[in-house]
Amino acid sequence: MSIQNYKKAIIVIIAFFLLPFTLRSQQFFRIKADFSIKELSAQNTGDRLTTGTLFYDVVSEKLVMDISFPEKETLVFYDSLVYTIVNDQIVNQSSLFDNFISSSVYHLILNNKLQNFGLADNQYYQKVDIQEQEGKIITEWNPSSTLKGVTGKILTLNKGNILEAIIFYDKEGNLLSKQNFKDYIFVQGLNIPSEIIHQYFKKENIGSSKITKIYSYKNIVLNEMQNNSYYNYNIPHNSK
Numbered sequence: 551m552s553i554q555n556y557k558k559a560i561i562v563i564i565a566f567f568l569l570p571f572t573l574r575s576q577q578f579f580r581i582k583a584d585f586s587i588k589e590l591s592a593q594n595t596g597d598r599l600t601t602g603t604l605f606y607d608v609v610s611e612k613l614v615m616d617i618s619f620p621e622k623e624t625l626v627f628y629d630s631l632v633y634t635i636v637n638d639q640i641v642n643q644s645s646l647f648d649n650f651i652s653s654s655v656y657h658l659i660l661n662n663k664l665q666n667f668g669l670a671d672n673q674y675y676q677k678v679d680i681q682e683q684e685g686k687i688i689t690e691w692n693p694s695s696t697l698k699g700v701t702g703k704i705l706t707l708n709k710g711n712i713l714e715a716i717i718f719y720d721k722e723g724n725l726l727s728k729q730n731f732k733d734y735i736f737v738q739g740l741n742i743p744s745e746i747i748h749q750y751f752k753k754e755n756i757g758s759s760k761i762t763k764i765y766s767y768k769n770i771v772l773n774e775m776q777n778n779s780y781y782n783y784n785i786p787h788n789s790k
Contacts, residue, residue, distance in 0.1 A: 578660040578740065579608045580781060582774050583767040585615070590762040606656040607781035613651060614783045626783050627651060633785055640786050659742055660772075664731075666706055667716050675704060685709065702726075712741060725751050738772050 582605050589598040602617035613627040624635040627650065634642040651657055658664040669675050669691050679690040691704040702719035712734060718726045727750050731743035746765040774781075 578662075578738075578772050580773050581606050581656050581660055582769075582771040582777065584769045586766045588764040588766075590764070604656070605777060605780040605783075606654075606660070608657060608660050610782050611651050611657075612781070612783050613654060613656060614780050616780065624783075626785055627654075628783075628785065635786065638786055640788050655743075655746065659740060662740065664741075664743075665708065665711050665713055667704075667713060669704065669706065686714065727751060735770070737770050740772065742767075742770055744768065744770075 582603065584603050585601065587600040589600075591597055599619065600617060601619045602615055605614045605616070606612070611628065615625040615627075617623050617625065622636070623641075626633045626635060627646065630646050630648065630650070631643050632646055633640050653668060655664065658668050661668075663671065666689070670677070674694050674697050675691040676694060677689060678692045681688045687708045689706045689708070691706070693701050693703070699721055702721045702723055704719070705715075705717040706713060707715040707717075713731050715728060715730045717728045720726050727748065729749075730747040732745040732747065733743065734741045735744050736742075744767050748763045748765065750761045750763075752759040752761075
């Protein structure tokens, strides 16, 4: 082997071993995606479809959903509020639960914590049981003393390092909601689900009456440097 070819071989070998480290050490701070949300009616009143583009920035901690259908409007999730904005005016605002942004799928994806839905770092939940069934890992997380009597356990279902489902229960052990994560795609070193099926079970009739929302994503972009006006969305001063 010539010295020149020997040097090329060494470079290739070094690059091969450094690649996993590079992927792990890369910092992700923005995500953009075209989305659609299909809501399946439980009362057969007709399905609802919403489409648009979402933007999330971990620094500003603003989640912006620029909706194009069925009506042009923008939803901005920030701090503990969600704003509905039409023609640069706030037409509605409502409260969110605490830590909504930090527990959102988009925040977890960018911080590479979707595998356990961020529960491993959550002070309010503790891992209490792990079981393997048909090649999948089912982990049970129980609320800490702070939340006991308020909410119930959470189950996560993984296949390898991929989160396939998360299931929430109330304090009596009744099923509240379930999310299935499907059709993962590999984007710049991150596994990202391109479809999430979210089922909500009504408290007055747990287990039989439910609302299903199907979130689909495409054209996913990470660390985009354009569209700063969305990532750092300027919320109008007027309030509803």
